Amino acid sequence: MTTESGIQQARIGEVELAYETFGDPGDPPLLLVMGLATQMIGWPDEFCAGLADRGLFVVRFDNRDIGLSTHLDDRGAPDILAILGGDRSNVAYPLSDLADDTAGLLDALHLDSAHVVGASMGGMIAQLVALRHPERVRSLTSIMSTTGDPAVGRPAEAAMGVLLAPPATDRESAIQRAVDTYRVIGSPGFEFDEQALRDRAALSYDRRYNPAGVARQLAAILTTADRTADLRGVDVPTLVVHGEQDSLVDVSGGRATAAAVPGAELLLIDGMGHDLPRAVWPEVTDRLAALVERAEKER
Numbered sequence: 001m002t003t004e005s006g007i008q009q010a011r012i013g014e015v016e017l018a019y020e021t022f023g024d025p026g027d028p029p030l031l032l033v034m035g036l037a038t039q040m041i042g043w044p045d046e047f048c049a050g051l052a053d054r055g056l057f058v059v060r061f062d063n064r065d066i067g068l069s070t071h072l073d074d075r076g077a078p079d080i081l082a083i084l085g086g087d088r089s090n091v092a093y094p095l096s097d098l099a100d101d102t103a104g105l106l107d108a109l110h111l112d113s114a115h116v117v118g119a120s121m122g123g124m125i126a127q128l129v130a131l132r133h134p135e136r137v138r139s140l141t142s143i144m145s146t147t148g149d150p151a152v153g154r155p156a157e158a159a160m161g162v163l164l165a166p167p168a169t170d171r172e173s174a175i176q177r178a179v180d181t182y183r184v185i186g187s188p189g190f191e192f193d194e195q196a197l198r199d200r201a202a203l204s205y206d207r208r209y210n211p212a213g214v215a216r217q218l219a220a221i222l223t224t225a226d227r228t229a230d231l232r233g234v235d236v237p238t239l240v241v242h243g244e245q246d247s248l249v250d251v252s253g254g255r256a257t258a259a260a261v262p263g264a265e266l267l268l269i270d271g272m273g274h275d276l277p278r279a280v281w282p283e284v285t286d287r288l289a290a291l292v293e294r295a296e297k298e299r
Contacts, residue, residue: 189271
């Protein structure tokens with residue numbers, strides 16, 4: 001029986017992070033880190049419950065500047081085009097701060113370490129947690145992410161277009177924007193579940209809609225250094241998952257991540273884009289559970 005904790009808040013330095021847990025706290029802890037512009041509900045309830053049913057204590061949370069966690073609105077909205085042009089003067093924080101937030105959440109949960117799973121920007125954060133706080137990471141899973149090397153994981157032009165499109169101005173346009181975005185970056189080989197996407201986009205808007213916070217997260221991504229050389233020092237069991245048809249973070253990003261981490265497993269999924277369609281959940285869940293089992297034996 002999977003038990004949910006409901007939304008809780010943890011104070012970590014200058015921010016409060018909203019989080020939720022699934023399963024038995026006595027089971028191996030699995031920390032799920034979400035990506036750019038995506039709240040913790042990007043890890044669907046059913047997905048989390050399925051992991052908990054595999055004997056894992058699952059934690060999901062809102063990163064800073066998204067959802068029910070602290071929004072650093074006093075730092076303003078960065079000029080993304082200026083940042084792309086090399087001006088970093090209005091970057092609110094580095095991506096390493098989000099990695100430190102993540103490690104701080106483990107402190108708040110009284111966990112010495114966890115199996116860390118990140119998707120997209122969350123994969124970058126998970127990598128940084130493994131690099132900055134190696135003693136806190138039992139295993140590492142990087143999903144649809146990249147190394148920070150600008151030569152790999154590059155977005156297709158259409159995907160970059162939806163990423164940089166003007167923000168929505170009301171609830172209905174925010175929902176439609178989500179649908180339009182995932183028609184471009186989603187998984188062409190799997191059913192497009194428009195209703196589930198609309199429901200999640202509506203819930204996200206109602207929890208808190210803040211385009212400036214998303215821009216601050218994007219600025220952190222765009223100004224992060226290449227991690228390739230550092231990733232060669234990661235020495236925990238590692239799984240890299242990537243869609244073969246990912247137009248936002250090209251599959252070369254996943255290949256490069258797996259190549260950089262010694263002994264990393266690489267799972268490439270044909271037909272998958274920059275999302276986790278329901279049809280891939282069983283395979284991903286199985287691989288995560290197997291990785292955790294191996295890592296727990298090696299501790």
